Amino acid sequence: MTLPEPLVLARSIAPRLLFDAREPFFPRWIGVSLLESAGPSPSFRRELSPPAGGLVLEYAVYWDWDIQHLYDLEHVWLYLDGSGRLVDAEASFHGRYLKSVLPGGRNLAGGRLELYSQPGKHAFAPIPDVFRLLPDCAAATGSAAGAAGAEVPWPLRDRITHNPEWDGSVRRYLAARSFEPAWDFRPWDMPDRIMIGWEELDGRLPGLFREGLAEAGAI
Numbered sequence: 001m002t003l004p005e006p007l008v009l010a011r012s013i014a015p016r017l018l019f020d021a022r023e024p025f026f027p028r029w030i031g032v033s034l035l036e037s038a039g040p041s042p043s044f045r046r047e048l049s050p051p052a053g054g055l056v057l058e059y060a061v062y063w064d065w066d067i068q069h070l071y072d073l074e075h076v077w078l079y080l081d082g083s084g085r086l087v088d089a090e091a092s093f094h095g096r097y098l099k100s101v102l103p104g105g106r107n108l109a110g111g112r113l114e115l116y117s118q119p120g121k122h123a124f125a126p127i128p129d130v131f132r133l134l135p136d137c138a139a140a141t142g143s144a145a146g147a148a149g150a151e152v153p154w155p156l157r158d159r160i161t162h163n164p165e166w167d168g169s170v171r172r173y174l175a176a177r178s179f180e181p182a183w184d185f186r187p188w189d190m191p192d193r194i195m196i197g198w199e200e201l202d203g204r205l206p207g208l209f210r211e212g213l214a215e216a217g218a219i
Contacts, residue, residue, distance in 0.1 A: 006034040010057055011192045013086065015076050016112055018128075018185040020119035024067070024177050028208070029194050031060035031201030042198050043155065044075050044092065053082030059190075060198055062208070067120030067141050067177065069148035070170050070212045071205075073155065074122050076100070076115065089113050091124035102126045119181035120145075128185060141181060146174030150218060152209075159206045169218035 010032040019026065033042045035056045038049040043060040050056045059076040066072035075097070079088035086108070089100040100115060101107065107114045107126045116128040120141040123131070131137055136144065149167030152160050213219045 006032050006057070006197065007195055009034070009084075010059065010195055011190075013057070013078065013112060014190040014195070015059070015078070015089075016109065016114045017124075017188045017190070018114065018116045019188050020117075021182040021184040021186055022179050023117070023119055024179060025063050025065045025072075025120070025122075026188065027061045027190070027194065028064055029062045029196060029201050029204070030190055031062065031198035032195055033058040033060070033198040041075075041077075043073070043202065044097075045154075046097070048077065051079055051081050051087055054080045054087070056080075058198070059195075060201065061122075062201060062205075063122060064208065064212050064215075065174065065177075066122060066148075067145050067174060067179075069146070069174075070150045070216070071153050071156075071209055072122055073153065074117075074124060076113070076124060078113065086111060086113065091115055091126075093123045093125060094121075098125060100124065100126050114187075116185055119183075120179070128183070132183075138180075142178050145178035146171035150213060150216075155202070156205055156209060160209055166213055166216075166218040169216045170213070173216035 035048055041048050048056045057078040061074045063072035075092040077090045078086055081087045090097045091100045115124045117124060118131040150170040152162045
């Protein structure tokens, strides 16, 4: 197939996300990558393999905050066949990933994938009940808000050195934003303006991390 311009394609078939009515944080940037051959994900520790004659479209969804720590990066992968038809999808779930198209395509609306985002934590799933099965579901947005502080995520570990003095400020900032989910989800369409190439987003990540530290009063 002729390789399309990644951002044009990404915007035309972007997944629709559903957020809890009390969600305090929404994506700030979405880094897009397009793969037409098997190889490593540009932004997640896994291998990707497109369908024969097709491609994989990767959305790296960046938040300034997770309810438990500074910085959050989640992912959606769309698998397109040689005619550009969506044939499979996966999405990140706490460092791993789940299949994301329900049997019969029940979470495909007009050909677009719909995914739920875990309140505060932002893991993705095609059905919201899976979040309530996690043992720490209630604590994550309540008593454990801010628990991880300003830990430096793996994409930044060769660019930023963790300072333990940052943690207290980040914990207080997030504890003040703890909440009890409503479990009432509202649709959110990815704005075109926040979709950029992954390489551009990756270059911004250290600065975004420092912005978060400043917002929390850690620096």
